[in-house]
Amino acid sequence: MSRTYEFGINWFHPGLSRETAEKLLLNECTEDGSFLIRECNSAVGDFVLTLLHQNNVCHYQIRRHGGDAFFSIDDKVKILHGLESLVEFYQMASNGLPTKLTTFVKKDLPPNDARRHGSTNLLHRATKENNATIVGELLKCGYRNVDAKNQDGQTALHLAAIHSDDVILKLILATDVNVNCMDAFGNMPLHYACRTKPDFFIRNLIDAKANVQGRNIKNGYVPLHEASKHGNLEAVKVLLESNAPLLPRTTSGEFPIDLAREAGQDAVVDFLSEFKLPAAKTKRSLWYHGTLTREEAVDSLQRFMRNANLSLKEKDKDREISSDNEVAKEESPVDSSGCFLIRYSDRSGYVLTLLFEGQVKNFIISRSHLVEHFMHFNDGLPINLKYAVPPEPKPPQPLLSTLPRNKSHNKKLNNTNVTTDNTGVAETVPTALVSKKIKSNAKSPPEKKRKDTANVILSNFLKIKLKDPANSDEKPTSTVEPGISQRMIEEFPCKGLSFSSNFSELSVEKLKLDANSADVNKVSALNEMYNVPKNNTAVPTHDGSETVLSYQGTKYQDKDIGPDDSYTNRPNRGENEIPNTDDDHSKLNNKIISDSFEGLHINNTPKNIRENACFDTSSISSPQSDIFNYFSVDVANYYIPYDNIELGELIGEGEFGSVYRGRLKEYNPGINDNFQEEIAIKTLRDEHCHYSKDDFLREASVMIRLKHHCIVQLIGLSKADTLMMIQEMVPLGSMLSFIQNNRERIDPNRELKLWASQIAYGMQYLESQHFVHRDLAARNILLASCHQAKISDFGLSRALGSDKDFYEAQHGGRWPIKWYAPESYKIGIFSHSSDVWSYGVTLWEMFSLGETPYGDMLGSEAVNLIEDGKRLSQPTYCPDNVYSIMENCWQYNPKDRPTFNFLTEFFIKDPDYQNIIELVKSKSIR
Numbered sequence: 001m002s003r004t005y006e007f008g009i010n011w012f013h014p015g016l017s018r019e020t021a022e023k024l025l026l027n028e029c030t031e032d033g034s035f036l037i038r039e040c041n042s043a044v045g046d047f048v049l050t051l052l053h054q055n056n057v058c059h060y061q062i063r064r065h066g067g068d069a070f071f072s073i074d075d076k077v078k079i080l081h082g083l084e085s086l087v088e089f090y091q092m093a094s095n096g097l098p099t100k101l102t103t104f105v106k107k108d109l110p111p112n113d114a115r116r117h118g119s120t121n122l123l124h125r126a127t128k129e130n131n132a133t134i135v136g137e138l139l140k141c142g143y144r145n146v147d148a149k150n151q152d153g154q155t156a157l158h159l160a161a162i163h164s165d166d167v168i169l170k171l172i173l174a175t176d177v178n179v180n181c182m183d184a185f186g187n188m189p190l191h192y193a194c195r196t197k198p199d200f201f202i203r204n205l206i207d208a209k210a211n212v213q214g215r216n217i218k219n220g221y222v223p224l225h226e227a228s229k230h231g232n233l234e235a236v237k238v239l240l241e242s243n244a245p246l247l248p249r250t251t252s253g254e255f256p257i258d259l260a261r262e263a264g265q266d267a268v269v270d271f272l273s274e275f276k277l278p279a280a281k282t283k284r285s286l287w288y289h290g291t292l293t294r295e296e297a298v299d300s301l302q303r304f305m306r307n308a309n310l311s312l313k314e315k316d317k318d319r320e321i322s323s324d325n326e327v328a329k330e331e332s333p334v335d336s337s338g339c340f341l342i343r344y345s346d347r348s349g350y351v352l353t354l355l356f357e358g359q360v361k362n363f364i365i366s367r368s369h370l371v372e373h374f375m376h377f378n379d380g381l382p383i384n385l386k387y388a389v390p391p392e393p394k395p396p397q398p399l400l401s402t403l404p405r406n407k408s409h410n411k412k413l414n415n416t417n418v419t420t421d422n423t424g425v426a427e428t429v430p431t432a433l434v435s436k437k438i439k440s441n442a443k444s445p446p447e448k449k450r451k452d453t454a455n456v457i458l459s460n461f462l463k464i465k466l467k468d469p470a471n472s473d474e475k476p477t478s479t480v481e482p483g484i485s486q487r488m489i490e491e492f493p494c495k496g497l498s499f500s501s502n503f504s505e506l507s508v509e510k511l512k513l514d515a516n517s518a519d520v521n522k523v524s525a526l527n528e529m530y531n532v533p534k535n536n537t538a539v540p541t542h543d544g545s546e547t548v549l550s551y552q553g554t555k556y557q558d559k560d561i562g563p564d565d566s567y568t569n570r571p572n573r574g575e576n577e578i579p580n581t582d583d584d585h586s587k588l589n590n591k592i593i594s595d596s597f598e599g600l601h602i603n604n605t606p607k608n609i610r611e612n613a614c615f616d617t618s619s620i621s622s623p624q625s626d627i628f629n630y631f632s633v634d635v636a637n638y639y640i641p642y643d644n645i646e647l648g649e650l651i652g653e654g655e656f657g658s659v660y661r662g663r664l665k666e667y668n669p670g671i672n673d674n675f676q677e678e679i680a681i682k683t684l685r686d687e688h689c690h691y692s693k694d695d696f697l698r699e700a701s702v703m704i705r706l707k708h709h710c711i712v713q714l715i716g717l718s719k720a721d722t723l724m725m726i727q728e729m730v731p732l733g734s735m736l737s738f739i740q741n742n743r744e745r746i747d748p749n750r751e752l753k754l755w756a757s758q759i760a761y762g763m764q765y766l767e768s769q770h771f772v773h774r775d776l777a778a779r780n781i782l783l784a785s786c787h788q789a790k791i792s793d794f795g796l797s798r799a800l801g802s803d804k805d806f807y808e809a810q811h812g813g814r815w816p817i818k819w820y821a822p823e824s825y826k827i828g829i830f831s832h833s834s835d836v837w838s839y840g841v842t843l844w845e846m847f848s849l850g851e852t853p854y855g856d857m858l859g860s861e862a863v864n865l866i867e868d869g870k871r872l873s874q875p876t877y878c879p880d881n882v883y884s885i886m887e888n889c890w891q892y893n894p895k896d897r898p899t900f901n902f903l904t905e906f907f908i909k910d911p912d913y914q915n916i917i918e919l920v921k922s923k924s925i926r
């Protein structure tokens with residue numbers, strides 16, 4: 001590396017405060033884009049870019065990804081290796097910053113551990129040449145830094161894994177080397193070793209604690225991917241023996257066997273396809289407690305730890321007595337971190353309760369091999385699971401019929417009773433659980449029995465601690481099956497909840513905001529502190545009282561805002577208008593889809609969807625054929641002949657038609673990847689009303705382009721007597737009705753926060769696809785389970801033009817005025833920010849447990865209220881910080897509203913469940 005280059009990167013100012021950085025830039029620089037980099041005070045390991053732009057100083061947090069030198073300002077733009085690469089990237093172009101970086105205030109070179117590379121040293125060279133003598137000599141005389149990196153960010157261990165034999169490997173492993181260090185390509189030494197090295201070489205690395213599931217930050221490869229792709233069957237076997245998961249996915253979703261197949265590694269393909277997971281060594285009697293509340297679980301863990309420590313003390317005493325005059329060393333208390341149990345919660349299904357550094361962490365789980373997996377790998381947990389706490393004997397669950405139902409809506413006020421547990425600690429429990437608790441107390445074992453149980457627990461613990469748990473022959477003390485599962489299936493289904501161990505989307509940085517203090521002021525202060533390069537405030541300030549007045553004067557009169565039935569008819573839309581030409585793009589598409597659909601119907605035969613789904617393209621006139629061809633592919637693939645559909649019972653009524661349950665009778669794999677057996681069929685009531693047909697097809701044309709687990713999926717289109725949209729079946733139906741019917745069961749801090757986050761996440765996706773929804777409301781959110789909300793009803797949605805961040809409605813329609821932002825009801829402007837306003841109203845509906853916004857007010861009265869600066873008031877059960885979020889969503893100026901990205905993250909920081917981020921962002925959870 002040349003010295004000039006080194007001098008070109010001395011923009012680092014260690015220990016500089018925010019204020020001094022601002023002064024430095026303002027006093028010493030004039031040029032736009034002048035900058036410096038300093039350490040971040042609030043997050044150790046992160047940095048801050050301080051930048052001068054139009055005489056203002058802005059600060060951008062530079063986040064570190066993982067323990068290595070990977071950084072980003074906006075991870076959706078780029079993650080770069082080394083601070084100097086990041087600076088170069090923003091020197092070349094602004095890439096989302098207000099300006100590109102230009103000159104800098106000179107000081108130091110960036111710290112070594114933040115740099116992309118160093119230079120080749122003697123140890124690197126000797127290792128690369130496989131010269132064990134020199135490597136041995138160098139290490140013998142205490143080589144300075146065995147972790148030093150070369151220009152590719154590779155340490156001697158990386159090079160050994162690529163070039164050397166196991167003699168050098170052992171020499172290096174005998175030092176204090178970092179075994180899981182990542183190089184500039186995102187690989188750890190084990191990644192390389194698994195490409196070519198023999199089994200003993202790989203075993204040596206794994207014995208030295210190389211992470212068999214270490215992920216390449218760029219492509220998501222774990223060592224098993226490398227071994228499979230390179231056909232290293234020995235490595236594949238060692239990895240699987242070492243409990244590496246069989247089916248990890250790369251960032252593009254490929255399993256190891258896929259890579260082996262692509263690379264023609266037949267031996268590996270054969271081995272992997274035959275491979276059977278060995279039987280799990282752990283057993284549920286060691287840790288599964290059946291139905292247990294959070295408080296009971298904590299109590300159990302703490303009691304277990306108390307007993308374990310007591311037993312150690314006893315042991316110490318015994319040793320003291322037996323060791324005559326020898327001074328007996330007192331053993332330090334057992335570290336409770338890693339102490340866990342699994343329980344069943346009627347709200348969340350299976351839950352892992354884990355102690356870590358004195359704190360209790362809860363994780364929703366579902367898979368059977370999961371516990372064993374987390375005993376071997378911490379994989380996102382703060383520590384491996386270590387000491388399983390077996391359950392105490394429990395009385396049988398009361399029969400369903402003996403559980404009193406609580407119909408009260410005033411859950412928090414009326415639905416709680418204070419009880420006292422055996423320890424005399426008063427606790428508050430919902431009345432729905434009281435009868436269970438009373439029964440449980442009534443039949444609880446007497447004191448002696450409790451002591452016996454504690455002894456069993458203790459002896460189990462000691463066995464676990466001293467021996468391999470697999471060899472424990474202790475009989476299970478008792479297991480209690482999830483006794484209320486029947487009730488849950490009937491009334492509160494959690495269908496197919498699964499847990500993904502892919503934590504690739506988990507950003508430690510994102511979670512750095514203290515989840516327990518989700519204080520909106522703190523969050524928004526942090527948000528303000530670092531400008532985000534992009535925001536979704538798309539609406540230019542149309543200052544335009546004139547526009548507003550003329551619009552109101554000519555088109556929008558108060559009398560048109562009818563009594564609230566959610567939607568308000570706006571004038572200027574005749575039934576004969578076909579189609580509603582709101583925007584060129586959708587007009588064309590709309591016409592195309594409409595025309596082509598007629599063709600589809602004529603040509604179809606039921607047997608083969610793809611062959612018969614194509615319409616007669618020769619009949620289409622040429623001027624639009626390019627776009628037609630582009631669009632027709634989608635439409636053709638989505639057409640489903642009516643013969644393939646079995647119509648079931650009516651499940652809902654919409655404005656333009658009915659929704660039926662149904663089934664797809666035939667399935668041609670590969671034709672339509674969205675196939676699901678159970679479907680919802682949305683029909684169009686009046687085919688001949690162009691207005692509704694137009695909207696119906698428009699909705700389909702929007703949904704065709706969307707694929708996201710937080711958005712209802714369109715499976716296809718069909719036609720018999722009427723047009724039909726075939727959608728994925730979302731079993732629990734409308735979130736609004738669900739909330740209204742289950743008020744006493746819904747916890748604002750759990751379900752509502754999870755759904756709020758999923759809605760924001762789906763909206764973030766919609767934004768990325770350049771659509772505005774325009775009808776976001778609780779009635780238009782469907783629930784697949786109590787763990788998955790999905791956005792539906794895209795009838796009013798519009799695509800934004802490529803050069804526009806907003807959509808300007810030229811015509812009125814039936815508009816949900818009470819959900820609309822001022823710029824929408826006044827001048828017909830719709831943007832992601834106006835969707836954020838509606839999101840705020842949706843939150844209000846959720847946290848008021850299904851009340852109607854503005855009660856019985858007319859739409860016009862609600863508008864007046866907003867124009868007077870008033871807003872919906874805080875619902876009774878709405879936490880303060882959530883209400884502050886709503887208020888922010890209802891900022892009059894669209895630019896002041898939060899982004900969907902921010903909203904997703906805000907709700908993800910749920911203090912109750914550590915893995916809410918998984919529940920929101922994982923596609924496998926339905």
Ligand SMILES: Nc1ncnc2c1ncn2[C@@H]1O[C@H](COP(=O)(O)OP(=O)(O)OP(=O)(O)O)[C@@H](O)[C@H]1O
Binds near residue numbers: 657712733779792
């Ligand atoms: N994919 C689906 N899965 C399950 N139920 C659905 C699905 N789509 C709709 N429903 C049910 O049917 C009801 C009516 O849905 P629909 O979208 O037609 O009505 P809407 O929300 O009034 O929409 P529109 O504005 O188009 O009239 C919903 O409230 C919901 O209960």
